[in-house]
Amino acid sequence: MNDFLQQFLVESRELAEQATEGLLALEHSPQDADQLDAVFRAMHTLKGGAGIVDFFAMDRAVHAAEDLLSCARAGTRALTPAAIGDCLACVDQVLQWLDILEQTGELPNGSDADADRIIARFAAAASPVYTEPSAESAGGQGWIPELLARHPGERSRAVTAVRHSPDPGCFFQGEDPVAKLAALPGLLAFEVTSATPWPKLQDLDPFRCNLLLSALTRDSLTETNNHLRGCSGSCELIALTGSGDTEGGLPARARELLAAQLALVREHTSAGSHGYLASAAMTGSNVLRSCGRDAEADQLARLATADSMEDTLPALQAVLTGLLKDDAVEAHVAPVPAEPAHAAARPETTSRTLRIDAERIDSLVRLTGELTVARNALAHLVKLAFTEANPIAPALKARHAAFENLIGEMQRSVLALRVLPLRVVFQRLPRLLREISDSLGKPVALKIVGEDTEADKAIVEMLFEPLLHVVRNAIDHGVESAALRAQRGKPRAATIELQAARQGDQVLVEVSDDGAGMDVQRIRAVAAERGVAKAEILDTLSEADLIDLVFAPGFSTATEVTALSGRGVGMDAVRTSVERVGGRVSIHSRAGRGTTVRFMLPFSVMMTTVMSVEAGGQMFGVPLDTIVETIRVPRRTLAAVGNARAVVVREQTIPVFDLAQMLGESAKARDADDATIVIAAFAGQRCGLDVDALGERLDVILKPLDGLLAGTPGITGTTLLGDGRVLLVLDIAELLQ
Amino acid sequence: MSISLSPGGTILLEGPSPSEDAELLLQLLLSNPKAVVDWRRCSAAHSAVIQVLMAAKPAMLGPPAGRALASWTAPAIASDSPQQAAGK
Numbered sequence: 055m056n057d058f059l060q061q062f063l064v065e066s067r068e069l070a071e072q073a074t075e076g077l078l079a080l081e082h083s084p085q086d087a088d089q090l091d092a093v094f095r096a097m098h099t100l101k102g103g104a105g106i107v108d109f110f111a112m113d114r115a116v117h118a119a120e121d122l123l124s125c126a127r128a129g130t131r132a133l134t135p136a137a138i139g140d141c142l143a144c145v146d147q148v149l150q151w152l153d154i155l156e157q158t159g160e161l162p163n164g165s166d167a168d169a170d171r172i173i174a175r176f177a178a179a180a181s182p183v184y185t186e187p188s189a190e191s192a193g194g195q196g197w198i199p200e201l202l203a204r205h206p207g208e209r210s211r212a213v214t215a216v217r218h219s220p221d222p223g224c225f226f227q228g229e230d231p232v233a234k235l236a237a238l239p240g241l242l243a244f245e246v247t248s249a250t251p252w253p254k255l256q257d258l259d260p261f262r263c264n265l266l267l268s269a270l271t272r273d274s275l276t277e278t279n280n281h282l283r284g285c286s287g288s289c290e291l292i293a294l295t296g297s298g299d300t301e302g303g304l305p306a307r308a309r310e311l312l313a314a315q316l317a318l319v320r321e322h323t324s325a326g327s328h329g330y331l332a333s334a335a336m337t338g339s340n341v342l343r344s345c346g347r348d349a350e351a352d353q354l355a356r357l358a359t360a361d362s363m364e365d366t367l368p369a370l371q372a373v374l375t376g377l378l379k380d381d382a383v384e385a386h387v388a389p390v391p392a393e394p395a396h397a398a399a400r401p402e403t404t405s406r407t408l409r410i411d412a413e414r415i416d417s418l419v420r421l422t423g424e425l426t427v428a429r430n431a432l433a434h435l436v437k438l439a440f441t442e443a444n445p446i447a448p449a450l451k452a453r454h455a456a457f458e459n460l461i462g463e464m465q466r467s468v469l470a471l472r473v474l475p476l477r478v479v480f481q482r483l484p485r486l487l488r489e490i491s492d493s494l495g496k497p498v499a500l501k502i503v504g505e506d507t508e509a510d511k512a513i514v515e516m517l518f519e520p521l522l523h524v525v526r527n528a529i530d531h532g533v534e535s536a537a538l539r540a541q542r543g544k545p546r547a548a549t550i551e552l553q554a555a556r557q558g559d560q561v562l563v564e565v566s567d568d569g570a571g572m573d574v575q576r577i578r579a580v581a582a583e584r585g586v587a588k589a590e591i592l593d594t595l596s597e598a599d600l601i602d603l604v605f606a607p608g609f610s611t612a613t614e615v616t617a618l619s620g621r622g623v624g625m626d627a628v629r630t631s632v633e634r635v636g637g638r639v640s641i642h643s644r645a646g647r648g649t650t651v652r653f654m655l656p657f658s659v660m661m662t663t664v665m666s667v668e669a670g671g672q673m674f675g676v677p678l679d680t681i682v683e684t685i686r687v688p689r690r691t692l693a694a695v696g697n698a699r700a701v702v703v704r705e706q707t708i709p710v711f712d713l714a715q716m717l718g719e720s721a722k723a724r725d726a727d728d729a730t731i732v733i734a735a736f737a738g739q740r741c742g743l744d745v746d747a748l749g750e751r752l753d754v755i756l757k758p759l760d761g762l763l764a765g766t767p768g769i770t771g772t773t774l775l776g777d778g779r780v781l782l783v784l785d786i787a788e789l790l791q
Numbered sequence: 792m793s794i795s796l797s798p799g800g801t802i803l804l805e806g807p808s809p810s811e812d813a814e815l816l817l818q819l820l821l822s823n824p825k826a827v828v829d830w831r832r833c834s835a836a837h838s839a840v841i842q843v844l845m846a847a848k849p850a851m852l853g854p855p856a857g858r859a860l861a862s863w864t865a866p867a868i869a870s871d872s873p874q875q876a877a878g879k
Binding site: 220225229230231232233236237244245246247248252253255256258260261263264265 | 810813814816817820821824835836837838839841842843845846847859862863864866867
């Protein structure tokens with residue numbers, strides 16, 4: 055694939071993302087003009103890109119969406135949820151095309167048919183508006199496109215559309231609405247129609263105004279508004295180009311540029327500034343030409359090419375001053391009450407970003423990992439240096455400390471490169487949620503909190519499937535039907551809240567619903583029926599432990615298998631994928647009040663904190679997040695329970711395993727009086743690991759097992775210790791099974 | 792008076808036609824339903840006059856002298872409402 059296409063893919067994806075984000079925001083606040091502008095710009099650029107790579111199907115499809123958005127900006131079409139849905143469908147289609155394009159390097163087959171389908175969606179949505187009989191559509195939205203369609207020649211020149219329905223008694227006020235509109239200075243098209251169908255001639259009251267006037271004009275909204283001031287009845291003025299920053303004749307940006315040129319001209323009045331003046335004149339000329347003021351542009355262009363500056367300087371100054379003054383006067387005449395909000399200054403948020411291939415970042419992360427290992431090695435040397443009364447040892451130690459700080463900082467910054475806001479995954483959910491809630495007929499509102507919380511790219515990307523599953527489950531099983539909710543005194547529409555927050559080194563993500571909560575008795579019954587656990591065990595389990603059973607493989611409580619959930623591959627898959635990245639997931643439920651699914655995820659997958667332990671003469675790492683506590687108890691307090699042993703900690707009996715034995719060492723009697731026990735918890739279970747000694751806490755970058763070691767059970771990865779030894783990091787969950 | 796009925800039964804509009812003409816024009820059109828309206832010398836017409844012409848849709852003898860009348864009003868009288876025409 056050529057670079058050009060590669061660039062197109064990257065940019066189009068970003069634009070599609072922006073558009074989606076904006077569209078979803080518009081769903082909540084359809085009046086947000088800034089958001090609408092942003093979506094429009096994204097779509098517009100998307101279309102432009104498609105044109106450049108000759109992807110005409112995409113060009114056409116996006117164009118249809120852009121048309122709709124443009125009407126929405128002009129106020130001629132309301133941005134209904136259906137319209138937003140159409141736009142989203144269009145963006146979805148684009149994303150699918152981009153995927154195919156990326157995989158095959160070629161424009162997707164059948165894209166024309168897809169584009170037709172998308173365009174048909176927009177056309178179907180638009181048609182009822184366009185065909186409404188005019189008499190009824192007096193307050194409707196479709197008049198501008200119709201007006202433009204009848205005057206295609208003026209489409210490009212028209213700046214403002216006017217629709218005036220004068221007060222029926224206006225003739226008695228001395229008004230002549232037709233003449234008033236016909237006198238608009240920049241009038242391009244003008245239509246006089248009846249507001250309501252004409253009565254029989256004998257019933258006509260000639261002095262009761264029954265006119266509906268529509269016009270297209272080259273004048274700006276402000277000018278038109280000033281001209282029509284004092285008209286009775288209703289008067290709609292719509293800026294067609296959507297250039298909300300147009301003040302008077304020139305757009306604000308053009309004015310800025312012209313003002314800058316004028317300043318330049320004033321600064322360089324001395325001889326020898328010919329170059330400055332010529333360039334100022336040329337820039338001014340270009341600015342004016344882009345605003346369609348060709349006559350003035352030509353005038354400036356002539357000045358730019360003049361030979362003698364003595365003559366041109368005053369002329370140039372005069373022209374520029376004149377332009378800005380005219381404009382200022384126009385701008386000051388009166389503020390337009392009807393002027394849409396987007397005329398307000400919008401700070402340009404040009405983000406300073408650099409696009410970098412994810413692989414390069416990963417290699418940087420790997421290098422930092424190596425550096426960490428090197429640092430650990432250095433720490434080892436520093437320790438050795440101290441043992442031999444070395445004079446440079448203190449200096450070495452100080453340097454090492456500084457070095458360590460720097461590396462720590464660098465590690466954090468490098469890991470931050472891989473960080474993404476959770477918004478990336480959250481923003482995909484509202485639409486899917488709507489589809490699910492529609493298909494199940496349960497109205498649901500989604501509330502998102504903390505979407506700016508960040509986490510490692512791998513975590514964020516992993517999170518989508520589990521979240522979707524949990525949200526599905528919540529709507530399908532958690533939320534009651536609207537009728538039942540009403541009966542229980544709850545609002546008909548359920549609320550699902552998606553919440554994210556950073557907690558130290560971890561990221562907390564919660565999905566809560568205000569549904570019925572989980573039926574513990576049914577879980578118990580189903581678990582027994584499906585053999586998830588024995589009945590006598592089930593009887594002893596606490597409510598929380600019972601709820602946790604839904605994560606067990608093969609568990610599904612849906613009495614009715616729906617298309618969405620309840621296929622029994624649900625929550626265990628969720629737990630598996632969350633635990634794969636070192637996270638945990640749990641459920642909290644209150645009967646009648648709702649259910650909360652809580653994900654605790656590591657901030658970064660690359661860095662893990664482990665504690666080293668010694669067993670059977672070897673060092674092992676235990677991930678610190680699985681360790682609850684470490685205790686030292688007299689060996690005689692370890693009670694034998696059948697073949698195993700157990701220890702009682704704070705009135706809780708915890709099974710104890712000999713780590714060395716578990717890892718295949720032969721059992722040997724320990725002579726020490728005290729046993730050192732690491733209490734680990736995983737998936738709600740606790741167990742003790744009997745180890746020989748506790749080592750230190752290490753920040754390490756875990757390397758997955760590869761080569762011969764790949765697939766070794768009980769080991770999640772390896773890391774290098776300071777002295778060059780390899781530390782095997784244990785997978786506690788696997789060991790416990 | 793800018794409005795008159797010619798001996799040949801043609802309604803003549805001349806010069807600027809003020810709002811007061813609307814009443815008379817309506818009566819003339821009611822009593823002479825087949826009358827042709829000659830507005831070749833009409834320079835301008837008040838909205839009230841225009842709406843009588845739009846409602847009655849008489850045969851017009853033009854083009855009118857006023858440019859605005861010719862450009863914008865004449866089509867409205869010829870086919871009352873382009874929107875309705877399109878909708879039909």
